[in-house]
Amino acid sequence: xxxxxxxxxxxxxxxxxxxxxxxxxxxxxxxxxxxxxxxxxxxxxxxxxxxxxxxxxxxxxxxxxxxxxxxxxxxxxxxxxxxxxxxxxxxxxxxxxxxxxxxxxxxxxxxxxxxxxxxxxxxxxxxxxxxxxxxxxxxxxxxxxxxxxxxxxxxxxxxxxxxxxxxxxxxxxxxxxxxxxxxxxxxxxxxxxxxxxxxxxxxxxxxxxxxxxxxxxxxxxxxxxxxxxxxxxxxxxxxxxxxxxxxxxxxxxxxxxxxxxxxxxxxxxxxxxxxxxxxxxxxxxxxxxxxxxxxxxxxxxxxxxxxxxxxxxxxxxxxxxxxxxxxxxxxxxxxxxxxxxxxxxxxxxxxxxxxxxxxxxxxxxxxxxxxxxx
Numbered sequence: 001x002x003x004x005x006x007x008x009x010x011x012x013x014x015x016x017x018x019x020x021x022x023x024x025x026x027x028x029x030x031x032x033x034x035x036x037x038x039x040x041x042x043x044x045x046x047x048x049x050x051x052x053x054x055x056x057x058x059x060x061x062x063x064x065x066x067x068x069x070x071x072x073x074x075x076x077x078x079x080x081x082x083x084x085x086x087x088x089x090x091x092x093x094x095x096x097x098x099x100x101x102x103x104x105x106x107x108x109x110x111x112x113x114x115x116x117x118x119x120x121x122x123x124x125x126x127x128x129x130x131x132x133x134x135x136x137x138x139x140x141x142x143x144x145x146x147x148x149x150x151x152x153x154x155x156x157x158x159x160x161x162x163x164x165x166x167x168x169x170x171x172x173x174x175x176x177x178x179x180x181x182x183x184x185x186x187x188x189x190x191x192x193x194x195x196x197x198x199x200x201x202x203x204x205x206x207x208x209x210x211x212x213x214x215x216x217x218x219x220x221x222x223x224x225x226x227x228x229x230x231x232x233x234x235x236x237x238x239x240x241x242x243x244x245x246x247x248x249x250x251x252x253x254x255x256x257x258x259x260x261x262x263x264x265x266x267x268x269x270x271x272x273x274x275x276x277x278x279x280x281x282x283x284x285x286x287x288x289x290x291x292x293x294x295x296x297x298x299x300x301x302x303x304x305x306x307x308x309x310x311x312x313x314x315x316x317x318x319x320x321x322x323x324x325x326x327x328x329x330x331x332x333x334x335x336x337x338x339x340x341x342x343x344x345x346x347x348x349x350x351x352x353x354x355x356x357x358x359x360x361x362x363x364x365x366x367x368x369x370x371x372x373x374x
Contacts, residue, residue, distance in 0.1 A: 002069045004034050010063040017052045018341045019348050023060070026348075031076075039064070040074035046347070047207070048079040048125040049340035081127060081207035081340075082347035084231035086354075092199040092228065096130070096206045098343045099230040100262060103254070104237060105246030107215040110267040111236045112140045113313050114303060114332075115212040118234075120320035121329075121336035123166040127207040130161065130168040132197055134224065135214040136190050139173030146316020150174050158202040165321055168206065170197050191223040198228060208343070217253045225257045231343050232260035234300070237288050238268045244287030251295050261297045262342045264288045265335050269302035272327065298342055301335030304328055 012024040023029060023043070032041035043060055045053050057077055064073055084098040093099070102115045116131065123129040133141035142150050145164050152174050153160045161168035172193065203209065211230075213221050224230065233254045237247040251261055266288030270279045282305055292299035303309070306328045312319040319328050 001037060002034070002039075002067050004032065006067065007032065007034060007039060007064070010067060011060065013063055014056065014059045016046070016056060018050065018345055019046070021348070023056065037069055037071035038074075039067075039070055039072070040076070042076040042078055045077065045079040046344040047081045047340045048127050049122055049337050050079070050344065051334070051337040051341055053077075053079070079126070082344050082351075084343045084347040084350065085229040086350065090229050093203065096203055096209050098207065098347075099209045099211060099228065100339065100343070101211045101213050101221065101224050101230055101233045101254075101259075103213045103221055103233050103235055103250045104215045104243075105217075105235075105248065105250045106243060109215075109236055109238045109243055109247075110303075110309075111215065112144065112212050113309060113318075114236050114265060114267050114335075115210050116141060116144050116313075116318055117309075117320045117329075117332040118336045118339060119167055119208075119210045120165060120318060121332045122208050122210075122340060124320070124324070124333075125336075125340075127340075128205055129166070130170070130203050130206045130209040132209060132211045133169070133171035133173060134194055134197065134211050134220050136172045136193055136220065137214060139171045141169060141171045141212060142173040144313045144316060144318060145169065147174070148316075155202070157200070159197070159200055160202055165318075168203060170201055172197075188219075191219050194220055194223050195227055198224075208340075217249055221250070221253070222257075225254065225259050230259060231346055232262040234262045234339060235264045235291065235297075236267055237264060237291065238283050239266055239270075239281065239287040240284040241287065243283075244291055247287075247291060248294070251291065251297070255295070260346055261295065262339060262346070263298035263300040264291050265300050266302040268305040271305045298338070300338040300342065301331060303331050303335065 008024055011029055012022045014023045016023060028044050030042040030044050081097050087094045102111055104111045119129050119131045133139045142148055147164060150162050152162055161170045211224060235247055235251055237244045254261060268283055270281050272279055289299055308323055308326060309319050309328050312322060319326060320332055323329055
């Protein structure tokens with residue numbers, strides 16, 4: 001009869017393509033039971049948005065099928081998002097596993113549209129997702145969600161996010177008359193508002209918090225990087241050099257602040273002719289890939305130039321909510337999965353660092369004890 005050791009040996013040959021580790025050492029096999037040839041266990045994936053979830057499940061079924069003497073096999077597949085930042089170092093936002101800042105070097109690249117649709121795409125996988133509109137001067141997320149008259153309540157001295165389309169949403173645009181008035185504030189006040197939005201909000205349990213940053217390298221991106229530990233920064237650009245050359249500055253700034261760069265996404269990448277299906281590169285070609293190669297950061301996707309994306313944002317009906325079968329929605333979905341995969345990689349590396357530091361600390365304590373008793 002097959003034994004548990006044989007099962008684990010087989011499963012250890014299944015490698016997570018992103019993390020480059022076997023699923024047994026990663027602790028992805030839970031509640032394993034083997035009784036009289038009846039095998040069952042849970043495969044706990046690192047995120048419901050992983051681009052390789054189906055591939056990993058198929059590999060598990062293949063290796064188990066190689067075992068003889070099994071009568072029945074019952075596989076339960078779940079996902080638990082890994083923590084891509086040190087929650088021990090952030091008691092103020094300890095319920096948020098990953099914080100992703102979405103940045104661009106300049107305005108007009110569609111950063112808010114990408115932020116919103118990525119958040120929706122992640123949410124549709126089953127992840128718990130929040131969206132913070134951190135562009136205090138020009139908040140646009142309420143308009144894109146059709147919530148111009150939306151508001152946030154305060155309970156127990158905590159802001160309560162608006163709940164829309166499965167997202168927890170916070171924006172300065174929810175406050176009275178912000179759609180008609182200019183936000184005339186100096187840097188310290190703007191930084192204070194962002195800090196309040198981050199730490200004085202009842203975010204509840206979140207797998208991912210997407211923070212839509214204003215363009216450039218000013219006070220708000222700096223405040224985010226210096227206030228709390230974050231998983232990393234996602235950079236949005238368009239193909240042309242005038243955009244990608246400025247996006248490089250955002251990458252450079254966050255690298256100097258020792259903030260991980262999750263990757264780069266190219267928006268308005270190309271236009272697909274509805275009559276001939278040919279791709280037309282309206283704004284040039286390859287700007288994001290140049291950044292990826294220059295800084296050795298992942299290229300996570302390209303979003304096409306599409307009227308439906310624009311009209312959906314203007315009408316408060318984002319394409320990820322209204323036309324989920326479209327090629328544009330599929331582009332957002334693919335990019336969101338790649339973002340989630342990079343967050344898992346960052347989380348795995350962080351876990352290794354913490355375990356290494358813990359091991360070094362224990363070794364140091366043992367040496368001190370030995371020296372004290374010798």
